[in-house]
Amino acid sequence: MSTIYDLVVIGTGPGGYVCAIRASQLGLKVAVVEKRKTHGGTCLNIGCIPSKALLYASELFDEAGHEFAHLGIKVPTPELDLPGMMKHKTDVVDSNVGGINFLFKKNKIDVFHGIGSIVSKGNVGVQADDGTNQVIETRSIVVATGSDVARLPGIDIDEKVVVSSTGALELDKVPAKLIVVGAGVIGLELGSVWRRLGAEVTVVEYLDRILPGMDLEICKAFQRILTKQGFAFKLGTKVTAVETTASGAKVSLEPAAGGAVETIEADVVLVAIGRVPYTDGLGLEGVGITRDGRGRIEVDAHFQTKVQGIYAIGDVIRGPMLAHKAEDEGIAVAEILAGQHGHVNYDVIPGVVYTMPEVASVGRSEEELKAAGVDYAVGKFNFVANGRAKSQRHTDGFVKVLADKATDRVLGVHILGAGAGEIIHEAAVLMEFGGSAEDLARTCHAHPTLSEAVKEAAMAVDKRAIHM
Ligand code: FAD
Ligand code: NAI
Numbered sequence: 492m493s494t495i496y497d498l499v500v501i502g503t504g505p506g507g508y509v510c511a512i513r514a515s516q517l518g519l520k521v522a523v524v525e526k527r528k529t530h531g532g533t534c535l536n537i538g539c540i541p542s543k544a545l546l547y548a549s550e551l552f553d554e555a556g557h558e559f560a561h562l563g564i565k566v567p568t569p570e571l572d573l574p575g576m577m578k579h580k581t582d583v584v585d586s587n588v589g590g591i592n593f594l595f596k597k598n599k600i601d602v603f604h605g606i607g608s609i610v611s612k613g614n615v616g617v618q619a620d621d622g623t624n625q626v627i628e629t630r631s632i633v634v635a636t637g638s639d640v641a642r643l644p645g646i647d648i649d650e651k652v653v654v655s656s657t658g659a660l661e662l663d664k665v666p667a668k669l670i671v672v673g674a675g676v677i678g679l680e681l682g683s684v685w686r687r688l689g690a691e692v693t694v695v696e697y698l699d700r701i702l703p704g705m706d707l708e709i710c711k712a713f714q715r716i717l718t719k720q721g722f723a724f725k726l727g728t729k730v731t732a733v734e735t736t737a738s739g740a741k742v743s744l745e746p747a748a749g750g751a752v753e754t755i756e757a758d759v760v761l762v763a764i765g766r767v768p769y770t771d772g773l774g775l776e777g778v779g780i781t782r783d784g785r786g787r788i789e790v791d792a793h794f795q796t797k798v799q800g801i802y803a804i805g806d807v808i809r810g811p812m813l814a815h816k817a818e819d820e821g822i823a824v825a826e827i828l829a830g831q832h833g834h835v836n837y838d839v840i841p842g843v844v845y846t847m848p849e850v851a852s853v854g855r856s857e858e859e860l861k862a863a864g865v866d867y868a869v870g871k872f873n874f875v876a877n878g879r880a881k882s883q884r885h886t887d888g889f890v891k892v893l894a895d896k897a898t899d900r901v902l903g904v905h906i907l908g909a910g911a912g913e914i915i916h917e918a919a920v921l922m923e924f925g926g927s928a929e930d931l932a933r934t935c936h937a938h939p940t941l942s943e944a945v946k947e948a949a950m951a952v953d954k955r956a957i958h959m
Contacts, residue, residue: 494601496522496629498828499615501607501773504532505814506805507635508591510821515598517829522627523600524607524617530591533637533806534814537657540587542677544580545660545684546845552576553687553847561884571688573664580660603627608774609634612798616774631800631828634773634788635821638766638806643672646733648762652740653733656681659761665689666758670742672730674701676844677763679717683846686721693723693755695730697747697764702844706856706905709891713850713907716887733760768807783809792834794824802828816840839922843912848888851915854903854922857893866896870928870951872944874908876958879939885909890948892918892928899927899952910941917945928952 497519500507507523508530515521529536555569595602605619615627640655642648650658659681665688671678674696686692694701701717701724702710714724725744731752732743739758745751768786775782780796780803781789788796788803795802802824805817819835826833844850860867870892874880888908894901904918921931931949936942947956 493628494520494522496520496601496627498522498631498633498825499524499607499627499629500633500635501609501615502532502635502637502805503527503530503591504635504637504805504817505534506637506817506821507532507633508594508821509818510633510635510804510825511600512594512598513822513825514828515600517825517831519825519829521598521600522603522629523595524603524605524615524627526604526606528604529588530595530602531588532635534817535587535591536584537660539814541580541584541660542656542680542684543845544583545576546680548576548579549684549687550847558884571665573688577661606772607636608772609778609780609801610774612778612800631802633794633821633824634770634775634796634801634803634807635805635817636769636773636807637817638812639769640762641765641767643730643733643762643764646730646762649735652735652758653760653762655762659685659759659763662759666739667691668693668739668757669759669761670695670740670755670757671761671763672742673763673765674698674724674726675763675765676702678761679844679846681761681763682722683717683720690759691723692721693725693757695725695728695742695744697727697729699727699747701726702850704856705842705844705850705852706891706903707858709850709852709889709905709907712888713844713846713848716848716907717846766806766812770807793827794820810837811840811842813840813842836923839919841915841919843915845912848885848908849911850905850907851911852903852905853915853919854901855893856903856905857891860893860902865902867893867902868896868899868928868952869893870948870953870956872948872951872956872959874941874944877939877941877944877947879941880909880944882939883909885941890914890944892931892945892948892952894928894949894952899929901926901928901931901949904945904948906945908941908944914942914945917942 500523503525603617605617608616610616669690671682671694734741804820806812823833841853873889875886891905893903928949936946950956
């Protein structure tokens with residue numbers, strides 16, 4: 492008799508694999524279906540992990556060239572071994588995706604390789620690479636098929652000259668000129684990698700600011716730092732055409748509001764204008780699952796689609812397209828399926844841009860609070876007045892704490908600075924517990940640490956920072 496699963500998860504990115512493991516921990520009989528050869532999805536294979544491996548290596552390369560001398564370390568001018576750096580990236584990816592195989596075995600999760608689709612409620616089809624088909628029976632289905640690169644109409648991504656993030660993680664030489672379309676997270680992270688390795692980088696952004704959605708004051712300061720690092724920005728500008736040439740590409744630009752067309756040349760063009768949910772060939776409509784205007788699967792507060800027993804999580808549904816958001820949704824669904832009360836607090840999802848300095852944020856920005864008519868108080872503290880930051884020569888940036896004026900409850904924390912992506916979590920924990928700026932200010936912080944800047948920013952909400 493064939494197995495009837497409690498849960499079949501389609502897609503083993505951070506949403507899918509975490510959901511499968513949590514469900515198995517809770518006693519459910521689980522299978523996963525994955526079309527890639529390796530598990531871990533976008534994040535582990537072509538996203539978070541390879542990009543952070545290259546960001547780390549390129550940051551050290553840059554520091555060795557510019558920073559070491561200031562610390563009294565004499566080294567010859569560092570030489571780039573790009574294949575060696577790419578090997579580091581590949582090793583990191585292999586080690587991470589290999590870890591998922593281990594976890595699936597440990598948790599007794601059955602793995603089906605192939606393209607999954609929903610044949611009917613309770614039946615998942617799997618088409619293997621050799622074209623053979625089978626159907627797996629299950630009580631519940633979780634769709635966790637992630638997202639794909641958003642494309643510019645009429646512009647072909649060949650992953651050599653015109654690349655998406657995937658191609659930008661694989662370039663076999665440093666482009667002399669790189670044009671990045673989109674000043675979002677991918678554009679600034681991967682732009683940083685290639686800038687540090689020697690490329691001249693121009694970022695073309697449709698809006699009049701970088702990193703839309705993040706706190707504007709932080710982003711303006713960040714843009715000034717990136718400009719010092721050698722980035723050129725063309726804000727309020729749209730790309731109207733990209734033509735590949737014998738030596739690279741010609742990019743036509745126009746002011747977003749319309750006007751004279753300008754053409755600039757590049758060796759490589761990175762298109763990083765967002766990502767779109769990936770739902771191709773899943774058979775959603777066949778079973779009555781609906782999508783919103785942006786192609787996202789519609790789910791209720793418990794991640795269930797219009798069809799009972801079929802759920803969706805991660806990049807394929809509403810909310811920020813982030814690995815940790817997908818993971819937390821995966822855990823929540825597994826717990827719901829096991830009869831528990833899993834949920835995700837969307838008010839406290841940190842976001843980090845892993846550049847140097849990093850940008851990290853949790854909760855609401857000043858613009859969001861203004862738009863919502865919330866009366867708030869601001870406390871800021873600059874890293875230039877922090878002892879640890881000085882000792883590391885990482886004094887760029889500041890911490891900004893936004894608290895409700897009446898209750899003092901922390902509503903948002905935004906950090907521009909080295910290590911911001913780690914420091915932000917004390918704010919996340921505080922906010923998860925509904926803490927106040929006073930709670931943060933009265934929590935003893937070890938000295939000397941960068942985190943002391945968070946405490947001082949919280950003290951500054953009440954105008955009593957000590958070191959500024
Ligand atoms: P995915 O990770 O996309 O996984 C979906 C999986 O489903 C894939 O393995 C796919 O092969 C599989 N699949 C699709 N269709 C089928 C099918 N029909 N049958 C079987 N399998 C199928 N987020 C962060 O939080 N931090 C970062 O630092 C970060 N860096 C990023 C860097 C880059 C360059 C990119 C592109 C993204 C980055 N992200 C980052 C975003 C992050 O990768 C995604 O938010 C996350 O991977 C979403 O997880 P998911 O499980 O929803 O989908
Ligand atoms: P994004 O949404 O962060 O940024 C896209 C940018 O492109 C925006 O600033 C937008 O205004 C601009 N844009 C859109 N159309 C344009 C056009 N025609 N011309 C010029 N500019 C245009 O998307 P991005 O950077 O592609 O990243 C995709 C997703 O991946 C994001 O949702 C992000 O959350 C996730 N990601 C997260 C990372 C992290 O957490 N560190 C790292 C990388 C990606």
